[in-house]
Amino acid sequence: MVLTVTDIAVARGGLPVLEGVSFALAAGEVLLLRGPNGIGKTTLLRTVARLQPPLAGAVDCAPDAIAYGAHADGLKAQLTVAENLSFWAGIYGGQDIAPALRDFNLDGLRDRAAQNLSAGQKRRLGLARLLVTGRPVWALDEPTVSLDTASVGLFAQAVRRHCAAGGAALIATHIDLGFEARELDLGPYRAMPPEDAGRFDDSFEGAFL
Numbered sequence: 256m257v258l259t260v261t262d263i264a265v266a267r268g269g270l271p272v273l274e275g276v277s278f279a280l281a282a283g284e285v286l287l288l289r290g291p292n293g294i295g296k297t298t299l300l301r302t303v304a305r306l307q308p309p310l311a312g313a314v315d316c317a318p319d320a321i322a323y324g325a326h327a328d329g330l331k332a333q334l335t336v337a338e339n340l341s342f343w344a345g346i347y348g349g350q351d352i353a354p355a356l357r358d359f360n361l362d363g364l365r366d367r368a369a370q371n372l373s374a375g376q377k378r379r380l381g382l383a384r385l386l387v388t389g390r391p392v393w394a395l396d397e398p399t400v401s402l403d404t405a406s407v408g409l410f411a412q413a414v415r416r417h418c419a420a421g422g423a424a425l426i427a428t429h430i431d432l433g434f435e436a437r438e439l440d441l442g443p444y445r446a447m448p449p450e451d452a453g454r455f456d457d458s459f460e461g462a463f464l
C-alpha cells in the first residue's frame with residue numbers, strides 16, 4: 256500500500272468533523288472521496304497531506320510521497336507558465352517540464368504570465384505542477400473546478416497515466432471524472448457533535464440571527 260489511513264478522526268476550527276475513517280490506497284489506484292459540502296473532505300485531505308495532525312488514528316505513507324493539490328492553484332503570478340513549472344521542478348528535484356506542458360495543453364501558453372491566464376488555464380497550470388513533483392501519491396481537492404469538458408478529459412487522462420506508471424490518487428470531487436474508480440462516501444463518518452455544539456449546527460446557516 257502507498258497510503259494507509261487507520262481509524263482517523265479529524266477536526267476543523269477545533270470541532271471534530273469526521274471520525275472512524277479507514278482506507279488504503281495501492282499503487283495504480285484512484286480513490287474518490289464523496290460527500291456533501293462541509294462533510295470534511297478538505298479536512299481529511301489536509302490531514303493525509305500532513306498539513307494538520309489527526310485527532311486520533313494514523314496516516315501511514317512514505318515521507319515526501321504526497322503531492323497535495325489544494326483549492327487554490329498556488330501559482331507565482333508574475334512568472335510565466337514555463338517559469339512556474341521550472342520553479343516547482345527545481346524545488347522537487349529537476350523534473351522535465353515538457354510532459355507537464357504537453358499533457359495539460361499549455362505549450363501555446365508557456366510564455367504568458369500566470370496572472371494573465373484565465374481561471375481554467377490557471378487551474379490547468381496548477382494541475383500540471385503535479386507532474387513535475389515526481390511524487391507518487393496525488394491528494395487533490397476539487398481538481399476540476401473551472402475546467403471545461405475537454406480539460407476535465409486532460410486531467411482524467413493525466414490521472415490514468417500517473418496510475419498506470421505506478422502512482423495513486425486520492426481525489427475529492429463532486430463530478431463524474433469519466434473513469435471507473437473506487438469511491439468512499441464520507442457521510443457515515445460524520446463526527447457526533449459535542450453536547451454544547453448545538454449553536455454551531457448547520458441548521459443555523461442562512462438564518463438571520
Ligand SMILES: Nc1ncnc2c1ncn2[C@@H]1O[C@H](COP(=O)(O)OP(=O)(O)OP(=O)(O)O)[C@@H](O)[C@H]1O
Nearest residue numbers: 267268269272290291292293294295296297298299
Ligand atoms: N477555518 C475553519 N474554522 C472553523 N470551521 C471550519 C474552518 N474551515 C472549515 N470549517 C468547517 O469544517 C467543516 C468541514 O469543512 P471541509 O472544508 O473539510 O468540508 P468539505 O467536505 O471539503 O466541503 P466542500 O465540499 O464544500 O468543499 C465544515 O462544516 C466547515 O464549515
